[in-house]
Amino acid sequence: xxxxxxxxxxxxxxxxxxxxxxxxxxxxxxxxxxxxxxxxxxxxxxxxxxxxxxxxxxxxxxxxxxxxxxxxxxxxxxxxxxxxxxxxxxxxxxxxxxxxxxxxxxxxxxxxxxxxxxxxxxxxxxxxxxxxxxxxxxxxxxxxxxxxxxxxxxxxxxxxxxxxxxxxxxxxxxxxxxxxxxxxxxxxxxxxxxxxxxxxxxxxxxxxxxxxxxxxxxxxxxxxxxxxxxxxxxxxxxxxxxxxxxxxxxxxxxxxxxxxxxxxxxxxxxxxxxxxxxxxxxxxxxxxxxxxxxxxxxxxxxxxxxx
Numbered sequence: 357x358x359x360x361x362x363x364x365x366x367x368x369x370x371x372x373x374x375x376x377x378x379x380x381x382x383x384x385x386x387x388x389x390x391x392x393x394x395x396x397x398x399x400x401x402x403x404x405x406x407x408x409x410x411x412x413x414x415x416x417x418x419x420x421x422x423x424x425x426x427x428x429x430x431x432x433x434x435x436x437x438x439x440x441x442x443x444x445x446x447x448x449x450x451x452x453x454x455x456x457x458x459x460x461x462x463x464x465x466x467x468x469x470x471x472x473x474x475x476x477x478x479x480x481x482x483x484x485x486x487x488x489x490x491x492x493x494x495x496x497x498x499x500x501x502x503x504x505x506x507x508x509x510x511x512x513x514x515x516x517x518x519x520x521x522x523x524x525x526x527x528x529x530x531x532x533x534x535x536x537x538x539x540x541x542x543x544x545x546x547x548x549x550x551x552x553x554x555x556x557x558x559x560x561x562x563x564x565x566x567x568x569x570x571x572x573x574x575x576x577x578x579x580x581x582x583x584x585x586x587x588x589x590x591x592x593x594x595x596x597x598x599x600x601x602x603x604x605x606x607x608x609x610x611x612x613x614x615x616x617x618x619x620x621x622x623x624x625x626x627x628x629x630x631x632x633x634x635x636x637x638x639x640x641x642x643x644x645x646x647x648x649x650x651x652x653x654x655x656x657x658x659x660x661x662x663x
Contacts (some may be wrong), residue, residue, distance in 0.1 A: 359619040382459075385487060385506040388513040388545050389436045389457050393428040395585035396549055396578040397421065400528070402560075407570035414570070418526055425454065425588035434459035437598070441588040447614070449591040451599070451632075453499070454492040461488035464501045465610060467520040469535050469561045473498050473616045489517065495628035496602050497618060497657075498610075501538060514544035534558040534569045552576040595639045601649045602631060605657060630656045636661065 389550075402418040423443040430437040440452035460483045464476045488503040502519030519536045522528070538557040554574035561565040565613065620626065631653065638649045 358469075361591060364617055369658050373541055381506075382498075382509065384508045384513070385459075386436065388506055388508070388515075389487070390428065390431060391545055392438060392550050393426050394549075394564075394577070394580065395583045396426065396535065397581055397583055398422050398424040398579070398649075399575070399577045401414075401577075402572055402574040405571045406574050408513045408568055413572055423583050423585065423588075425585040425592075426578070427592060429454075439591060441585075441590070443585065444458075447490075447587060449588055451595070453494065455491040456492075458488045458490065460484060460486060461503065464488060465490075465498050465502070465616065466638055467498070467500055467522060467536070471620060475614045478503070487515065489515075489523065489541075493628070495631045496599070496606050497627060501621075502539070508655060512544065514542055516542045517539075533573065534560050535565070536561045538566075549578040549580040551578065594633060597644050597646070598635045598638050601646055605653045609654075609657065609661075619660045619662060622659050627660050628659070 366380070400418065400423045404414045404417075407414070425441040425443060427439045427441065428436075429439050436457040437454070438456075440451040440455050442452040444450055460480070462478050462480055462483045464478065465473045466476045468474050483503065486503045487504050488501055490501045491498050491499040500519040500521035502517030504515050504517035506513065506515045517542070519539050521539050523531065523534070523537060536559040538556040538559050540557075542553045544553065552575075554572070554576075556572040556574060558569045558572060560569055618627065634649070634656065636651055638644060
């Protein structure tokens, strides 16, 4: 399977070369998306930019970097999926975010507020020609979903969308002065790799409506280079069966619910802590039992769901 996906990726990437120009916009779209796979140095830069309240105290700028391994999980005609791993050094691997790209998707799971996501349907006319980016947390629970059209003009390849999201991980446990991040995102393939540019609105959402707390500018830049992701590759070989089971259980849950309300903790533990603990147990077994793993995964996830 790994070799098959690598071959698919290579075919798509060839479409960006002068000798293999894409024959349709759809193929250009797929080539742009698949080109995100690889081993990168990633930098994170975020700064608050504007607040309507002149007394607002701006928070410090956030700047970090790391080595990110972006694994191509799936590449079919209308769906492309990546798993991100963050290599933080000393042999420590962080299962990072996941992104799925679905062509002309009409069913979205959109963030409302307070750890609640709601299904939303868009008509096929609105979805025509668009790609929906579905972003998931480290435990494969939902984060945000937004749709837009890829543009290929003047040698540039970019996609833009707006989506509501929970607080980012960098602020999730540190702030309670806003409860929704309205993300204005632009993904662009660049000469150095690719970039996620953000113009975010930190928003206070109540029954009375939305109030802007402040704006934020963000850049996540993925730089190609001679970086070593061997540790991440080895880690994924050992853990990929378990996380495939997690995705399978989540997919079944997503198909059945119209509203997903998740508790932040159960027994003083978060969902990711519990799922990572199960991962440690099953990934260490010589004989992996998919059914047993899925049963345990489902039991844990359902314990966090509020009806």
